[in-house]
Amino acid sequence: MRLVFLFKGVWAVLAALVVGAFLVVLAGADPLAAYGALFSGAFFDYYGLASTLVRMSPLLLAGLAVIVPLRAGLFNIGGEGQIYIGALAGTVAALYLPEALPAALRLPLIVLSGALGGALWALIPALLKAYRGINEIITSLLLSYVAIYLVGAVIHVWLMEPGAPYPYSREVPYDVLLPVFLPRTEAHAGILIALTCAVVLGIVLRRTTLGQSITVVGHNPAAASYAGINVKRLILTSFAIGGAMAGLAGTFEVIGLKYRLFDHFSPGYGLQGIIVAFLASLSPLLAIVAAFFLAGLQAGAGAMQRAVGVDTTMVEALQGLIVLFVAVGLAFRYRPGRTAGKPPAGAPAAAVPETAAKSAEG
8 A cells, every 4th residue: 555655656746747747948048958867976976975865865855744643644844853852852962962972972972962952842742632632733834933943043052163254163073973984975873863763753654552542543543542542642642752753863863964053943844744745655664765756856056057057946936836746645545525534545644644543443
């Protein structure tokens, strides 16, 4: 069944590329040449591939931050804020952990600090949802703005590099930077950790009691509670896992790529993670493919512009078209009145809470 979802994601991408080709023609360029330069620069060039992998890491982790809560029927729209808080926690740990500790111990502590920061920030909307029934979409989204400006304030007041022309923190120590695994590039070990997280979560969600419990809660919280599952605990757990993934994304941007915490450093990875999640049909393993593809679009945009003169904003249009066609596919799959309001067998009911609330099928 996952292959069916993959094919539907592929069709959404192909439809977006076809419509994008017409936009390229309107811009006065050859679509084949434009797409050739785009994909060649992103996937078949050594430095372009490294750039794709670097962009893939935060996209994949942000996608996982959406996937895990959504499998439980919850919408974590606040991944951006969790990325910022995770980056802040990781930066503080990197700057203030005693240098007497060996780097082999400090680096894991920094990574864990970032994950914990994102998880704790994600628990705020989770607690409000579990114990007060407050819509998690609103709270998680609004908390993102709080996090962004909170991080900016902390940089200005506490962490800012003296004399810096732009608000950014002091540089983290060299010995706690993530190692690079592709020589002469910025492809850091955080990419490998992100891939490992996706594989582990894929196994957990499909093969463990916790994963099956999350899925049952996503299909029907009332039935899950009747079966003896602690729904409130799973709400907190799924959000904490998602927040931890987003926190890792922010931490890796600091200790793997930028080497210091910048104000407004994220280009919107939290929101782009939503695209990854739906393109992957809520599968952590397919999220690897979706994040790799979207990262390639971004990495190859410059090569396309240099080759045929099409502006890099064309990539943003392609991403928007992909979202549009994925949404259209969801609308047709879950149209009202279909099989007494139930989704097709095996469909991710968490993607449509109204339908999920009527079905207890796994």
